[in-house]
Amino acid sequence: MTTTINDKYLHALSLTSDWLTVSEWACKVAEVYPDLLVAADAQAAKQKNDTTGLREIAARLSSRLSSGGFGASVEVDASERPKKVRFLTPSEQQQHEAEEVEEDLAPLRRIDIIKRDSEQLSVAEQYRIDEFEAISRQLKAYFGLDFEVDHAAALLNSKAPGKHHPDNLQLLLKAHNAKKHASNWPRFSFTEQKQYIEAAITLQTLVAVRMDVEVETRVQASLLSRLEAVYGS
Numbered sequence: 001m002t003t004t005i006n007d008k009y010l011h012a013l014s015l016t017s018d019w020l021t022v023s024e025w026a027c028k029v030a031e032v033y034p035d036l037l038v039a040a041d042a043q044a045a046k047q048k049n050d051t052t053g054l055r056e057i058a059a060r061l062s063s064r065l066s067s068g069g070f071g072a073s074v075e076v077d078a079s080e081r082p083k084k085v086r087f088l089t090p091s092e093q094q095q096h097e098a099e100e101v102e103e104d105l106a107p108l109r110r111i112d113i114i115k116r117d118s119e120q121l122s123v124a125e126q127y128r129i130d131e132f133e134a135i136s137r138q139l140k141a142y143f144g145l146d147f148e149v150d151h152a153a154a155l156l157n158s159k160a161p162g163k164h165h166p167d168n169l170q171l172l173l174k175a176h177n178a179k180k181h182a183s184n185w186p187r188f189s190f191t192e193q194k195q196y197i198e199a200a201i202t203l204q205t206l207v208a209v210r211m212d213v214e215v216e217t218r219v220q221a222s223l224l225s226r227l228e229a230v231y232g233s
Contacts, residue, residue: 008033009061010073010087019077019084022065026058072097106156113155117164128166128230135227136171142219143201144208146174152187160184167232173200190231194224 012029013020020028030037030053041053064070065085072093077084088096118126132149139147150172153162162168162184170188172180188196201220 014087114164131230148177154182156182
């Protein structure tokens with residue numbers, strides 16, 4: 001059976017269970033397959049731009065990752081910069097495929113739950129939910145902050161799913177909400193929610209000029225007052 005260069009790249013990655021950057025992966029390839037480094041060095045010497053064999057290997061790894069050349073054998077964590085990768089065994093690949101199917105279906109499940117629970121809401125409760133959503137949008141519009149309306153007890157939590165009800169809602173930054181995912185967190189008291197939003201606005205104000213974001217601080221008190229009116233206990 002012929003061993004392809006892809007096979008060699010994957011084998012080098014499979015020798016560690018750690019997450020590696022593409023550069024670290026390239027070093028691992030060079031360590032395990034020095035002949036590939038020799039060939040890459042020779043090709044780099046012919047390039048007009050200043051490069052090295054290691055950089056050439058890293059560029060090839062990066063290009064194949066971007067084009068899906070490694071299929072499901074490599075897991076990518078793009079939450080950091082530079083991104084990190086790790087090798088997936090066949091059993092891990094099957095588990096990831098099952099999890100991806102669940103994630104793809106999750107929005108439809110959430111829609112069904114929200115539709116079901118919404119039928120039980122009073123007009124006042126639906127108004128409170130509408131205000132949460134409106135305030136979330138306005139925090140984005142006036143402060144450049146990606147706040148999302150979160151269910152403190154997650155709708156898709158497998159052990160204790162929450163309900164779509166205003167007493168189960170809070171505002172979380174998108175990054176924090178992504179980390180929370182389907183976990184159940186104690187809901188913020190309004191005092192905690194207010195402190196959380198104010199802290200986020202303060203940080204955004206400090207870097208707004210550098211990010212070319214215009215922060216409109218005059219609406220802060222109004223939005224927080226509206227949120228307090230619909231937050232509940």
